[in-house]
Amino acid sequence: MTATALLEVKGVTGGYSASHTVIEDVSFQVREKEIVALIGLNGAGKSTTIKHILGLLEPREGEISIAGRTFSADPDTYRHAYGYIPESPVYYEELTLWEHLELAAMSHGLEKEVFMERVQPLLREFRMEEARDRFPQQFSKGMRQKLMIMMALMVRPALYIVDEPILGLDPLGIRTLLTWLARCKEQGAGILMSTHILATAEKYCDRFIILHKGRIKAQGTLEELRRTTGMPHHSLDDIYLQLVEEA
């Protein structure tokens, strides 16, 4: 039995303006209990794809649905259906770390008891307990990134969309994030993760979508990619470079 598709991207073409197409005919799925890597060079269209999924850009053609619902049908429920970890942290200068977490829990409809129960392990494992009453303005980039991650992880959505999570994090932070994501996956979540770091992707992700110049070059598990490229013993890195260079 195949797991149900949490995220369904069907034939999406789009970009920032009508005259300039960034992604073309992009189709893929993210199912329950899997981590899918979105891989591509700078400017390949990873962030544009993610913005379309978030409902921040409107596809010119094609359709995107999360758990069967589209953005245009019901924007509010759609936005509640995923947790997003952005590449560049956004935050309120006026709120402390703790207040960010509390407001995230509150606005997502978590009970206070649930919030209290979930927040402590997060603070502990990301080693942010001492920063709980401090302001993100005083944080390093990695700490701000952790704030974004903790806000998403606390809500425990069915689908995570993670944009370049590893840049700026220290090695311990990377390990904690990946362990958490693996645990979320075990509990049934689907995760879409855009990244440049192929070694990490190879280790943690179940399937790979290789995006090049706005089009999907190849997708599948590592085994499937090896078969289609005829490189049976090669790493993801080699396969990726081969695919991109021949293009």
Next chain:
Amino acid sequence: MKLDVEALFRERLHRFTAEVVRYGQYMANGSVLMVAVFLCGLLAYYYPSLVRSIPAGFPLPYALAVVFAIFVTRSPHRTFLVEADLLFLTPAESGMARYFQKTQVYNFAVQSIGLFLVMLLCLPLYRGTLAGGGVQGWLYWAVPFVLKGWNVHASWIAMRLPDKRQRAAHTLGRFGFTFFLLAWMLGEGSFLVWRHVPYGAVVWMALLVWFHVRLQRMGKRHAYQWYQLLEMESGLRRRFYQIAGQFRDVPSLRQRVKPRRWLMWVARLIPYRTANAGRILFLTVFLRSVDQAGVYIRLVAISALLILIMPGLLAKVAVAVLFLWMSASQLKGVGTETRHRGRSSLLPLSEQQQRHAAMWVRRALLLAQTAVSVLASLL
């Protein structure tokens, strides 16, 4: 290629002047200006009786000297530097002397306008109680400006001191020096005179020599403190935007934030509930913002004070309504700052929820002010 500092200064000054003109237009149109004119009129009405009520034994010359000395000594330096200059202008450091000469002239001119207004305001006091004719009158108008020029020059050199405490001590020294001369001048040479020896003048001469030696040494020993210059520039620029922000939304006005832990209990009064997330967000943001909450708290305090001292119920009600109106127009900004700048995607709050929450916070704050006003009128 040699850096044309003259052109650079002209360009920077031109850009700032254009901004002043633009915001000046908004200020001239704004209703806050009406209130300011009204308050000035009130002051002008009461001023003569205030002058008459000064007791005969009051050391007016020295009090005036303190006031003038504050305005003469306070010499902040606008340099029109921007952050990128740390990268691009620091290699041309030695060539910048000419540029900074021009900024000093600019600062002297602008600060002299303020000083002139203060002196004009104090003129009736001076005329009413002191002699103030002939040569003395000329001195009244000349000496403070000469001292101002010296203060701008000396404080500019002192900006090279890397230690903030050293700079503060230097400022205090300049204040003493300035005060001595002003007190001597306004007291018509009678300041610190004992057995016909003008000790005030002697101390002043000694200070002048000391300052001269110190400044010479400072200029040689330390280089420009670029970060401090930039910090001062952005502080002064922000102040300008803050004033302009009272009349109009200023896009470049980045909100400053204070932790204000003593005030946060107010936000915690709102219970934890999904429907309250937007309210808690906007109230917390408001309470921590230096500008918005700062102005609001001041308005509430001033109105309470005026209501306390105003005679008659009608006057009290008029003040309360006037200040409520001022607060209401000031609180229009609640929420807008938070909703913009790409942060709205951080929490899943719909546009409508956010608008309602901002409205709720505005109403709560106006209600609180009304409560304070009623309480003040009952006292």
